[in-house]
Amino acid sequence: MRRVKYAILGAGTSGLTAMGAIRKQTDDFVLINGGPLGTTCARVGCMPSKAMIQSANLFHKRLMLNEFGVQGGEKLEIDSQHVMQRVRRLRDRFTNGVKTSSTDGLTSEQFIDGYAKFIAPNQLEVNGEIIYAEKIIIATGSRPIVPGPWQVLGDKLLTSDQIFELAELPKRIAVVGLGIIGLELGQALSRLGVEVMGFEMLDAVGGLATPVAIEKAIELFSKDFPIHLGTPAQLENTETGVLVKVGGGFFEVDAVLASLGRRPNIDSLDIEKTGVTLNQKGMPDFNINTMQIEDKPLFIAGDVNGYRPILHEAAHEGKIAVSNAMNYPDVKKYTRKTPLGIAFTDPGIGFFGMCYRDLDLENTEVIDFHLERNNGRAIVMAEDHGVICLFADKTTRRLVGGEMLMPHAEHLTHLLAWAVEQQMSVLDLIKMPFYHPVLEEAVQSALYKLYSRLYSQEERGIEAELTVIK
Ligand SMILES: Cc1cc2nc3c(=O)[nH]c(=O)nc-3n(C[C@H](O)[C@H](O)[C@H](O)COP(=O)(O)OP(=O)(O)OC[C@H]3O[C@@H](n4cnc5c(N)ncnc54)[C@H](O)[C@@H]3O)c2cc1C
């Protein structure tokens, strides 16, 4: 049996972050990864999806050119084979970049290509070899959810693991599940010329929770493709394609993109062999501030723990996990970042701070500001659509969170997440400089709406917005 100080399971963003820190201190570690290298983000996630979206949105702009006095846009054509080649070229560039800076430099002692599983506390088995590790970081990521019966669809069933491999796009596709992946890829496919039909079992899309934002999102994204809400889709394999059944309706398509969510890669680890207790979902109890499982020398980071399955959180959790693994048993609690989420749709979706679902509505002021005809810059861009929803605590008058659907939401959401992280009050934010004419002025307008609700008329006198030099 081989003995090491550290074992890291999974060479994704989280595992590689952890490995990078350990490697600076010692050679006494092993990184075990099952499946292709290069990380989910670079290989089949963030990066190829954004490459596809970029082509799709550029082509879509042709429909707006007349408005700006540019003629002939309707004659432009999309070469979807070229688009997909570019997606894969960029994907290869990003995955090669990851490999060169991480796994390529490891010795055969330090890296094992294989799926690990536990056989006892501190003991792993991979490719028949048994490894005893003093401390173990589990960073095995997640995989797309695909209902068993849907496997009969064979090649007609796609997930984000396969879609970027397509040389040619299907003519008609059903996108089942309109969370972030479904909405981003559904809109991109539609803009690349595929006939898309969207199906979502909830009455909401894109992970939005604020009623006014959900309503606006459904209105705007329905312009790209029809959206069927409120019922889980049933699929039937036919000779010529796939029949999607919802409610009383039938829709025939050539292929299905299953974007029903992702499942943590924990079920095949036999983690119960370490003596940890699993909950009904098969998940161990872990602390989100230490990433430790129970009081064991086991740490769980990234998508595999199902807590915040996005890239910057996978990296952050990798840092917390490795820091505590290195100092075990002296485990420290670390703060978590303000929640921040972005969907790269058009218009973009942004979430920051507290989720609407978790608000104490009695003690929270919730406002919305619609962009239509209300922001000079957005009007000039012919993109004055969307809504900003902000949440502030009535007692502290601090901004605590919000959701937005608007052009360039990816940038504005960052600003507001940073303001929440800095615990800024609505008045602090009103006092910040706002240039003209910019989209940030829409945020300023939304803040003024909150300001007028949270502060009395006397408190809002002109001097309130000025700061005296002491
Ligand atoms: C289509 C799509 C788009 C996305 N877009 C964004 C985005 O724009 N922004 C964003 O922040 N996030 C995005 N995400 C999410 C982001 O990609 C993930 O949160 C992140 O990659 C998770 O990193 P990780 O290290 O937890 O897991 P991964 O990168 O998945 O790494 C886990 C590794 O562990 C390996 N493994 C599995 N089982 C075992 C085992 N038993 N033994 C050893 N190794 C094992 C896996 O093969 C894999 O290599 C997107 C995801 C998808 C699918």
Ligand SMILES: NC(=O)c1ccc[n+]([C@@H]2O[C@H](COP(=O)([O-])OP(=O)(O)OC[C@H]3O[C@@H](n4cnc5c(N)ncnc54)[C@H](O)[C@@H]3O)[C@@H](O)[C@H]2O)c1
């Ligand atoms: N831009 C980004 O940051 C980005 C982009 C893509 C993915 N991601 C990450 O990947 C994760 C997974 O994304 P996702 O969109 O697959 O998951 P998700 O959980 O966000 O959405 C899945 C959706 O599918 C619906 N659904 C499930 N079963 C259904 C059925 N039978 N019929 C109809 N609808 C059904 C669910 O109600 C849900 O809305 C996200 O949580 C996110 O963290 C992030």
